[in-house]
Structure formats: structure tokens, C-alpha cells
Amino acid sequence: MNDSSNNRAGRMPSDDQMDGLLRDFFASEVPPALNQTFRRPTKSPKKSVELASSLTIIADTDPLFQTRPRGGRLAVGSAIAVLAMSTLLALNLRSSSDTSESSNGGLTTTPAVEAAAPAELLMLVSPNGDLKQATHPIGEDGVTLEETDSIELKPKP
């Protein structure tokens, strides 16, 4: 213990040594820029415009800067979802229509078609008027009102 403290005391630098060490240390530690004048921000409008246009160019070309705002992403996502839903619905309708046509020989309309076109106002030609019987066959050949409605009528020449 005594030896180590004596040894340590022997290795202890003098005040002059420490003085020189700290002077050298701070001489290279102080940033040279500190001795220059204060660098205030430049406020030239021309430079600002140049900077803004260069940033725009970077944003246009660099994929790192090509980010979309969240609102834009949400809109794109919603549009894709709506598109997918409508495609699925159309496919579903088509497959239902094909199935019913193949099973009934294409002579009767399916409930899916009726459900798909509720907004279409069909012109009732039955003498019974609006009796909600439009889906029932009105003749012996099994033709329904919807099907007769789809026949194109052309004026006589």
C-alpha cells in the first residue's frame, strides 16, 4: 500500500507538466471557426428559390424522397378496396347468372339478376298492371316480363 502510493506519487506529473499538457490540449480543442465572424443565415430570395427548386428536383428524382402523404395512401387503399369489391360482386353475379341459365335453359331470370337491378324500372306490359307478378311467366312459352322488356323494339319504317 505504502509502496504503491509512493510509486504513484513518484509518477504524478508536476504542475508545470499539467500546465503544458492542458495548454496543448485546449490549443487543438478550440474549433478554428470560433475565431471567425458570426455566420448569420442568408436571406437572399434568389438563393431561396434556387434552393427550393433544387430540393424539388431531388424529390422528383430520388426514390428516397418519393413519399406520399398518409391521406393519399388512404385514398389509394380505399379505391383499391372498392375496385376489388365491385370486381368480386360482378364475378359473383356472372357466375350466378351462368349457373341459372345452364340449369333452366336460359329461359327464366334468376333472383340474383332481380336483386342486381332493383333500380331499373321495368315497364309492365301485363294487362293485370302492377301486380308484382312480373317474374312469373305470362305465356305458355315461359317468357317473363323482364325478358320481353329486353327485346329491342324498332319503329316501323
Added chain:
Amino acid sequence: MTSPASGHQNDPERDQLIDTYYREHSRELWALFYAMCSDAERAYDAVQEAFLRYYDYHGEPVRDLRAWLLRVGQNWLRDVARKKSSSCGLLPELDDFVGRRESPEDILRLRERQTQIRTALQELNEDDRKVLVMKYSMDWSAAQMATVMDCSAAAVDMRLSRARRRLAEILLEQGFEYE
């Protein structure tokens, strides 16, 4: 200490006064910030930040500009320290070796010594570090330091001697080799 006429941007007179103030006080502010963070570059950034904030300042006239700048710089340093809890030492860049007379080995050795001293300084308390920074980076007298530290010149001398001794002990513990 009163401030240059504040609150008027694009005022040549004010700009000149800021320049003068920067020349006269930036080194002192750097030393005080350095005593806080032991990072020369960050302390320099704090000086720049404080002066930039003052340059953009439009509020009430500043009564004591030195205290105002010190407070702004210290707050900025605290914010930076909070965001970046530990500073990472950057490796020396190869460009730093170009055009210098010393060999790369000498430069690296010098940098290693600088890092050791910096680390040892960080282990001192802030007042001890402050007194060493003011003495060796600004060459201030004990009387000048006493004004800043709000104590007597004799107390400053005593603190300086104690801080130097304590630093030497820390360096010895680190295995620092004196040349």
C-alpha cells in the same frame, strides 16, 4: 451588460453590434458550454445556436445579453443531451491526414491522447472543469474567472490547483503516459 438594439432584423447597426459581440464573447461562451458537455463541436454548435436565436429574436429588449445567450445555449445543450443520451466518438476521417506533416501514426496517437484527456475532464465536477477550461482555453486571470464564478480570486486559484491535481490523478488511473 445590455444588448445591442434588439428586435430589428435587417438593421445594419444591429448586425454590426452582433458581430462585435460575437467576436468578444463567443470564445467565453464556447468555454462555458464546453465545460458543460466536454464536446468541442457541440459547444461550438451551441454558440452558433444561441447567436442565431438572438439574431431571429423579436421580443422584449434583452437586458443582459450574455446571460440570455448562456441560457439559450445551455437549454439547447440539454435538449441535445436528452435526445442523444451518449455521444458517439467519430473515427478520424482519412481527409484529415492529407497535407499534414505528421505521420498518420503520430496523428492517431495525438488523437488518442486528446480523447484520454477529454474523458478525464468528464470525470471532474462541472466547476472544476469550468475553471480549467476558462484558464487554458481563454487564458483568463483568476480575477476574471472570479467574476464569472462569483467567488474570490483566491478561491479560484485554490480550485484551479485542486482541479489540476484531480485531473492528473484520473489520467494516472487511466494509464496516461506523459511525454
